[in-house]
Structures are given as C-alpha cells and as structure tokens.
Amino acid sequence: MDFVLLAEQALNGIQLGILLFLLAAGLTLVLGIMDFVNLAHGSFYMLGAFLFATFFNWTGSFMMGFLLGLPATLLLGMLTEVICLRTLYQRDHLDQVLATFGLILFFNQLVQVIWPLDGVAVPMPAVLDGSVRLGFGIEYPIYRIVIIGCGLAIALGLYLLVVRTRLGMLIRAGASNRTMAGALGVDIKLLFSCVFGLGAALAGFAGMLITPIISATSGMGEQILILALVVIVIGGIGSIRGAFIAALIAGLIDTMGRSFLDVFLLVFLPPNAAEAAGPALSSMLIYILMAGILFFRPQGLFPQQRR
Amino acid sequence: MRLKQIAGVASVLAVAVAAVPALAAEPIKIGFVTTLTTGAAVIGKDQQNAVNLAIEHMGAKMGGRDVKIIFGDDEFNPQKGKQKTEKLIKRDKVDIVAGYIWSHVLMASASTVLDAGKILISANAGPSPLAGKRCNKNFFNISWQNDQTTMAMGEVLNKRGIKSLYVIAPNYAAGKNMVAGVERTFKGKIVGKDMTKWPTQIDWAAEFTKVKSVHPDAVFTFYPGKHGGAFIKQYQQAGLSGRVPLYSAYTIDSIGLPKMQKAGLKGVLGTYMTQFWAPDMKNAQNQKFVADFRAKYGTYPSFYAAQAYDSMFFIKSAVDAVGGKISDTDGMRAALEKADFPSIRGKFTMGKNHFPVQNFYLRKVEKDAEGNWTTKLKNVVLANHVDPYAKDCKM
Numbered sequence: 224m225d226f227v228l229l230a231e232q233a234l235n236g237i238q239l240g241i242l243l244f245l246l247a248a249g250l251t252l253v254l255g256i257m258d259f260v261n262l263a264h265g266s267f268y269m270l271g272a273f274l275f276a277t278f279f280n281w282t283g284s285f286m287m288g289f290l291l292g293l294p295a296t297l298l299l300g301m302l303t304e305v306i307c308l309r310t311l312y313q314r315d316h317l318d319q320v321l322a323t324f325g326l327i328l329f330f331n332q333l334v335q336v337i338w339p340l341d342g343v344a345v346p347m348p349a350v351l352d353g354s355v356r357l358g359f360g361i362e363y364p365i366y367r368i369v370i371i372g373c374g375l376a377i378a379l380g381l382y383l384l385v386v387r388t389r390l391g392m393l394i395r396a397g398a399s400n401r402t403m404a405g406a407l408g409v410d411i412k413l414l415f416s417c418v419f420g421l422g423a424a425l426a427g428f429a430g431m432l433i434t435p436i437i438s439a440t441s442g443m444g445e446q447i448l449i450l451a452l453v454v455i456v457i458g459g460i461g462s463i464r465g466a467f468i469a470a471l472i473a474g475l476i477d478t479m480g481r482s483f484l485d486v487f488l489l490v491f492l493p494p495n496a497a498e499a500a501g502p503a504l505s506s507m508l509i510y511i512l513m514a515g516i517l518f519f520r521p522q523g524l525f526p527q528q529r530r
Numbered sequence: 531m532r533l534k535q536i537a538g539v540a541s542v543l544a545v546a547v548a549a550v551p552a553l554a555a556e557p558i559k560i561g562f563v564t565t566l567t568t569g570a571a572v573i574g575k576d577q578q579n580a581v582n583l584a585i586e587h588m589g590a591k592m593g594g595r596d597v598k599i600i601f602g603d604d605e606f607n608p609q610k611g612k613q614k615t616e617k618l619i620k621r622d623k624v625d626i627v628a629g630y631i632w633s634h635v636l637m638a639s640a641s642t643v644l645d646a647g648k649i650l651i652s653a654n655a656g657p658s659p660l661a662g663k664r665c666n667k668n669f670f671n672i673s674w675q676n677d678q679t680t681m682a683m684g685e686v687l688n689k690r691g692i693k694s695l696y697v698i699a700p701n702y703a704a705g706k707n708m709v710a711g712v713e714r715t716f717k718g719k720i721v722g723k724d725m726t727k728w729p730t731q732i733d734w735a736a737e738f739t740k741v742k743s744v745h746p747d748a749v750f751t752f753y754p755g756k757h758g759g760a761f762i763k764q765y766q767q768a769g770l771s772g773r774v775p776l777y778s779a780y781t782i783d784s785i786g787l788p789k790m791q792k793a794g795l796k797g798v799l800g801t802y803m804t805q806f807w808a809p810d811m812k813n814a815q816n817q818k819f820v821a822d823f824r825a826k827y828g829t830y831p832s833f834y835a836a837q838a839y840d841s842m843f844f845i846k847s848a849v850d851a852v853g854g855k856i857s858d859t860d861g862m863r864a865a866l867e868k869a870d871f872p873s874i875r876g877k878f879t880m881g882k883n884h885f886p887v888q889n890f891y892l893r894k895v896e897k898d899a900e901g902n903w904t905t906k907l908k909n910v911v912l913a914n915h916v917d918p919y920a921k922d923c924k925m
Contacts, residue, residue, distance in 0.1 A: 228743040235735040341572040341756055341785070346793040347767060354769045362742075364767055367735065436767065437732045437760045440569050446730045481724070481736045502701045502725040 227360045232482045233475065238367045240474025241374030245429035246451040247458065247466040248381060249422025255461020255527050256398040257415050259312060260319045263303070263326035264426055264451070265444025271296045271427020272439035273334055276343035285348045292431055293424055300423020301416045308419070309412070327445065334441045342440035351435075370432050377428070378467055385463065394418060398461065398527070450477075453513045459523025469524060473509045480505035557596035558849060558856055561618035562653075563611060563629035563639065564838075566603035570755055572785050573631055573834050574603070577653065579827050580819075580835035584842035587822070592846045593854030600624060604635045611635035615642045625856045626651070628841045631834065633657035633676065633704060644668050649862055653841040654834055658707065661885050662919030668859070670866055670884045672844050673837045674806050675917035676704060677711040679779050680752070682804040682890035682911040684715025687748065687777065693718045696746040696774075698737050698761075700728035700753060708752040708779055714918070721746050732760050738768040748775045759786045762798050771797025778803045782895060784830040784904070791903040799903065801895050806886075807836050807875045808893050808907040815843075815872040830904050836874050847871035881916055883923035889913050 250264045274295045279288035307326065311319050351366045385391035396404040397414050405411045429447075430439070437443070454473050458465030485501030492500065516523065562581055565574035581599055590597050600622050604611030611630070618624045619642060627643045628651040630636040636655040643650040649668045652660075656675040660666070687695060695718055699705040705728065713720065722744050724737045741749060749770070753761045758781035765771055782790075782803060790798050809820050809830045819839055823831040831839070844866065851865035852858045869880040878888035892908040 225743055228739065231739045231742075232736055235739060238735065239733070335567075335571075339572075340575070341569055341789075344759065344763075344789055344793050347763075352767065362769070364769070366767065433733075436764060438756070438763070440756055442569060443732075446732070478736045481726075482740060498723065502727070506701075506727040506731075 228482075230359070230361050231363060232478055234361075234363055234367070234371070236475035236478035237471060238370050238474070239478055240471035241371050242429050242433060243447070243450055243454050243474055244374060244467050244470035245377060245425050245432075246447060247454040247470050248378075248463055249425040250451050251455040251458065251461055251463065251466045252394075252418055253422045254455065256394060256418055257312065259308070260316050260323065261308075261419075261422075262320060262323040262448070263330065264422065265446075265448030266327055266330035267296060267300055267423040267426040267444070268430040268447060269334065269439065269441070269444040270299055270330065271424075271430035272434045272443065273338055273343060273430075274299075274427070275431035275434055276345045276439045277338075279345050280343070285351075288345070289428075289431060293428060296427030297420045297424040300427075301420035303423070304416050304419040309415075312415075330444075331441045334439075338439075340441075342438050342443075344438035345434045347435045366435065373428075373432060377425070381463055390417070450509070453509055455523075456513055457516050457523060459526040461527030462523070462525040465523055465525030473512070476508050476512060477505075480508040484508075555595055555854075557598040558592055558626075558854070559598050559600060559622060559624040560842075560845065561600050561602060561615070561622065561624035561627040561629075562838075563602040563604050563614055563618070563627065563635075564653075565606050565631055566601065568606045570606045570631070573755065573832070576785060576832050576835040577629070577631070577838035580823065580831060580838040581842055583819070583823055583826060584839045587818070588842070588846055593849040593852065593856070595849075595854045602629070604630075604632070604639075606632065606635075608632075608634045608638035612638045612642060615639040619643060619646050619648065624648075626845060626862075628845065629653050629838070630655045636660070640666070640669065647859065649859065649866070651841050651844065651866075653837045656885065656917075657703075658919045661883050661917050662922035665883045665923035665925050667863060667884075667925055670844075670880070672841045672886065674888070674890075675885050675919060676707040677714070677919075678890060678912070678915055678917050679804050679806070680708045680711030680750075681715045681918075682892075682915070683750065683777060683779055684712045684717075685911050686802065686804060686892055687712075687750070688715070688717050690748075692716075692747045694721045694744075694746045694748075695719070696722040696741050696744060696749045698724045698726065698734065698741075698749065698751045700731075700757070701725035702728040704754075705752055712750055718747070729757065732757060734761060734764050735768070738764065738770060741770060741774060742768070746774060748777055750777045750779075751781055752779045754780045758782060759789060762786075762790060763793070763795055766795055766797035776801045779805075782905070783834070784809065784832040785834075787895070787903045787905075788829055798895050799897070802908075803893050803895075803905070804890055804911055805833060805893055805905075806888050806890055807833055808891060808905055809836075810898075810904070810906050811874070811876065813872075813874070813876045816874040816876075819874050830902070840874050843871045843873070844869065879914075881920055882925065883917075883920040884925075885917055885920065887914050887916050890915055 253259050253261050275288045275292040278291040311322055354362045354364050356362050393409055393414055454469045458469030484505045488497040488501055564577045565571055602614035602618055626649050630652050631654045633655040637657055644666050652671045654673050656671050656673055661675045697709055699709050847870055848862045848865035849856055852861040867880050878886050881887045889910050890912040892911050893905040894908055896906045898904045
C-alpha cells in the first residue's frame with residue numbers, strides 16, 4: 224500500500240477525531256458529572272459556527288471571530304442552563320431527552336429566523352489556505368494541521384484544568400459526591416453552570432473550526448452529535464481521557480474505512496458486490512465498533528471512578 | 531332633475547353589478563408544491579419568485595380568466611409533500627398541480643393528484659419510473675429526466691479526451707442515477723468511485739486525498755444544494771482546482787455562485803457542466819425572464835427558477851387553447867402534448883412519455899460583463915435527446 228496515501232489518510236482521521244473530541248469532551252463532562260443527558264449539545268456546535276461567521280463578517284478578522292465567538296457561546300450555554308435545564312436535574316433521563324430535543328428544534332428554527340436560510344459561509348484566510356510539504360512526499364492542507372494543533376492544545380488545557388486547578392478540583396469533587404461537595408460549601412449550582420458553559424464553548428469551538436471548511440447551516444449539529452455520542456459510549460461516560468482516545472479511534476476508523484474498505488473487499492468479493500458493499504459498510508464501521516465495545520466492555524474503555 | 535340624476539346613477543350601477551359575475555368568473559386555481567422551509571428553502575424561494583414573475587408577465591390571466599396560485603410547502607419531506615398535495619386537491623380544490631423539486635416527494639404525491647383525475651406537472655423532479663413503466667396520461671414533466679444530463683456529460687468527457695475519471699457522488703437514488711448516466715456514455719476508464727453517505731457527509735478530506743494519489747484526468751461530481759458549495763470549497767482547499775479538472779452536474783447553480791464569488795472560490799471558474807438551459811440563451815422569452823428576474827430579485831435565476839417560470843407558460847398555453855375551460859381535461863392534455871408555448875430553452879417537443887425531447891448543452895463557469903460569476907453556454911452536446919426510459923412507457 225502507498226505510504227504517502229496511508230499517512231495522509233491517517234492525518235485526515237486524526238483531524239476528524241480531534242473535532243469529535245471537542246464535542247465529546249463537553250458531552251461527557253455534562254453527562255458524567257451532572258448526570259444530565261443533553262441532546263442539544265450539537266446546537267452549541269451550530270451556534271458557535273454561526274456566531275463565529277457573524278463576528279468574522281463584522282470585524283473581517285479571523286482571530287476576532289474566535290475571541291468574540293467563544294465567550295458568546297459560553298454565555299449562551301450558561302444562559303440555557305440557567306433558564307431551561309436547571310430544573311431538570313432531579314427529573315428522569317427521559318424528561319431531559321424530551322426537553323433537550325425540544326431545544327434542538329428551537330435552535331434550528333432560531334438560526335433560520337436570524338440568518339439566511341442556506342447558512343453563512345466564511346472564507347479561508349489567505350495564510351491558512353493551501354498545503355504544506357511535511358517530508359516523505361506528504362502534502363497536507365495547512366488549515367487541517369491548524370485544527371489538529373488547536374485540538375491537541377485544548378486537550379492539554381482541559382487536562383491541566385481538571386487536574387491542576389481549583390475549578391478542576393471542584394469539578395472532580397462534584398462528580399464524586401455531589402451532596403458532600405455541597406455540604407462542604409461548594410456552590411453546586413454555579414459549578415454546574417460553569418461546567419455546562421464550558422462544554423457548550425468546546426462544542427462551539429469545534430463548530431468555529433469547521434466553518435471555513437463546510438460553512439454554518441441549520442441542523443449541522445445533529446449530524447455530528449450522533450458520532451459524538453458514539454465516542455463517549457466507546458470512551459466511557461464522564462472520562463475526558465476516554466473521550467480523547469475514543470475520538471481518535473473513531474476518526475481513524477471512519478476515514479480508513481472510507482479510503483480502503485472497497486479495495487479491501489475486492490480481495491473477497493466480485494467487483495460489483497464490493498462496489499455496493501463498500502460505501503454501506505464503511506458508514507457502519509464505527510457503529511459496529513460501538514456494538515463490540517458495548518458487548519465486551521459495557522462501561523467503555525476508560526470508565527469514570529465513582530465513589 | 532335631481533331625481534333623474536339619481537336614477538341615472540342607479541341604472542349605471544345596476545348594469546355594472548349585473549356585469550360583474552360575467553366578467554369575474556371563478557379564478558383558475560393552480561397549486562404549486564415546493565420547499566419553503568428547511569435549508570433547501572432557498573431553492574423553493576427561487577421557484578416561488580419565478581412563478582410570481584411569470585404570473586406578473588402574463589397579467590395574471592390565462593384563457594381570459596384570473597389566475598390564483600396557492601403554494602404548498604413540502605418541508606423537504608415526502609410525507610409532508612403528500613399531505614400538502616392532498617390539502618390542495620381536497621380543500622383548496624385547485625384545477626391543476628405543479629412544482630416538486632425532489633424525486634422522492636413527487637413519487638409520494640403523484641397518485642393523490644392523478645387519482646383525482648387532475649393534471650400534474652413536474653417543474654424539476656424527473657424520476658425514472660414516471661418516465662418509463664409508470665408513466666401517466668395526466669402527468670407531464672417540463673424539466674428533464676434524471677439520467678439525461680449526465681449522459682451528456684459522458685459525451686463531453688469523451689470529446690475532451692478524458693481517459694481516466696474519478697467519480698464522487700452521494701449514495702442515494704439520484705446520486706446513483708447521475709453516476710449511471712455518465713457510465714452509460716463515458717468510454718474511458720473509471721479509476722475511482724466514492725459514493726458518500728447522504729446527506730450527513732459534508733467533508734471530503736479522505737476522498738480528495740485518494741484523488742491526489744490516483745492522478746485521474748478529471749473528476750466528475752454531483753452534489754445538489756448546500757453540499758455543492760462545500761464540495762467546491764474543499765476541492766480548492768485541497769489544492770485540486772487547476773490540477774485535476776472538475777466536471778459537475780447540478781452542483782454549481784445561480785444560487786450558489788454569488789456566494790462562491792463572495793468567498794473568493796476562484797477554483798470554480800472555468801469548470802464545466804451540462805444542462806438543458808443556461809441564463810445566457812438567446813431567445814426572446816429567456817432574455818426577458820433573466821433580465822426581469824435580475825432586476826426584481828438581484829441575482830441570476832437558477833435552473834429551478836427557469837423551470838418554474840416555464841411551467842406557468844406551459845399551463846397558460848393549454849388554458850388558452852381550451853378558452854379558459856380548464857375542467858376540459860382531454861382538451862388540456864391535447865394542448866399540453868403540443869407544448870406550443872415560448873419556452874426559456876427555445877423550441878422543444880413533448881415526448882410520448884410526456885417528458886421533453888430537447889437539447890443538452892455544455893456550460894462553463896465564467897464572469898459576465900459586470901464581473902458577476904455565471905455560466906455561459908458553449909455548444910450542443912445531445913440534440914433532441916429522448917430519455918432512456920421512454921421506450922418502457924406504454925401510453
């Protein structure tokens with residue numbers, strides 16, 4: 224097999240994985256720490272994309288798009304938590320699913336009311352357009368390298384936040400034993416708002432990163448939310464480390480399946496059958512992986528320690 | 531004197547009142563089903579604008595009677611499309627139904643109209659069953675059959691000396707039809723084929739990496755709607771524009787081009803596509819339509835709009851022929867089969883399966899005199915082309 228092709232596809236897989244990680248990190252925090260099922264997580268991915276596009280078009284600066292878009296998404300997340308979701312923590316998971324599903328419909332319609340029906344596009348800044356040579360004949364788009372770099376930086380930042388800071392300590396305390404942390408004087412309500420806002424901002428950041436590639440459109444969140452849910456199931460609910468590794472696995476498997484499965488199937492099947500089965504099977508691969516994980520290790524690869 | 535005057539006024543009024551029913555008979559009601567919500571609504575809005583412009587151009591009259599258009603929103607969903615069609619037939623009691631962008635919506639809704647004995651006119655969707663085995667005497671298509679445009683594309687590729695082709699298209703009914711069309715006529719070798727998950731996949735990083743490693747003479751693609759814009763954008767970002775020529779069908783249209791121009795996607799300039807119509811076609815009807823559409827709505831009309839505009843004049847020609855008696859279905863059908871009206875594509879005939887027998891042209895993306903990005907007509911690829919399913923139609 225061609226080494227250059229393999230290397231470039233691996234980079235593509237890592238880039239997709241990084242994006243999935245940004246979404247899955249917030250989702251797993253909210254589900255693991257707050258025990259709250261948030262289907263509307265994809266909506267913050269979408270809102271992040273739209274806000275970024277709007278701020279970019281106002282200021283004309285790529286950086287300003289991020290600098291204004293990130294706090295705006297954080298604030299929107301916290302606002303949503305305070306207004307709609309706070310009362311649902313004590314309720315059944317199904318009630319939470321229903322309420323957050325309603326939020327998806329609400330946000331999808333909202334962006335259609337505010338922004339053009341077919342979404343908003345953001346041009347790629349000239350410095351990030353084009354490809355670089357990485358040696359060994361590998362040539363890769365600069366912007367996708369930027370996505371990988373940003374994602375890795377965020378992963379490191381999250382690790383330091385959770386392990387090294389006071390907020391991280393509170394988050395871990397809240398996750399281990401909510402009532403006890405509250406009894407010791409931790410403002411659990413505020414803590415949860417912060418965690419939810421952080422998750423929303425991470426999802427929003429993923430949306431912002433992808434906007435120059437696919438442009439912001441209504442309903443873009445649901446398509447990727449499903450993959451993010453798969454990732455947290457594989458990684459183990461509540462574990463950021465699990466989300467990171469599972470996201471990379473999912474990204475790589477999906478990309479490699481799309482690239483090489485049809486060639487691989489040709490070894491066993493006649494050309495017509497391979498051509499028909501290839502696309503169908505490659506789009507199922509990560510679900511098959513999830514089913515396998517659920518069967519052999521139902522708690523996921525890195526289950527959260529609960530006391 | 532005073533009394534006489536009053537009597538005079540009264541008699542004039544009486545005559546006027548008596549004359550009203552004769553002048554203002556029930557208006558002709560036309561139902562038009564299209565997509566007015568969801569992300570695909572931009573297409574529906576373009577069609578709606580074109581229908582309104584057509585009605586304006588004909589003075590809101592067909593066969594001497596007033597015309598009323600009732601729009602139905604299919605929400606990009608076959609089930610909703612069928613519901614809206616039923617509402618148009620049963621509650622609004624429309625005389626004729628037109629519209630339909632999506633093949634699957636049309637397939638779900640057709641029987642509702644046809645079973646009620648009314649005439650149905652598709653202004654975009656051209657699914658193969660309705661052209662072949664399930665053709666119907668009361669169904670007409672005013673656009674094209676799905677396979678035809680890409681059959682023309684295959685011929686273009688042959689003429690331009692393309693020996694190896696890479697195909698990327700969505701893995702659903704229309705995508706498969708379009709690819710089958712190219713395969714029918716393309717004589718070179720298809721060196722790679724990726725059918726992607728529809729509509730969820732909107733990032734082609736892996737596919738483009740494969741294209742780079744295979745070095746084909748050309749890439750052919752079909753991605754309608756917002757996917758088309760994203761595809762073109764990433765094709766350029768991946769550094770493929772200018773390196774591997776791109777040929778497309780229904781991927782680049784007048785809705786997407788202004789956005790691509792704004793985003794500076796120069797890679798789309800100079801790419802080729804095939805179609806039955808182009809905004810710069812030289813015939814009086816088309817020039818008037820394009821000029822007035824641009825004056826009123828600010829952009830070039832898309833092919834969706836052109837077909838919607840045509841559908842109204844198509845209906846008008848039949849209503850005129852039966853002198854406004856639209857309930858005369860046999861008379862209407864006979865007139866529609868003649869297709870004797872000024873079409874934006876110029877002269878064409880209606881085939882025996884009620885799909886147009888028409889020319890398909892090569893179009894190229896270029897700048898117009900004012901610097902706007904648009905498509906320009908190059909040459910005829912297929913002349914008076916009959917779709918491959920017409921032979922299966924027993925009518």
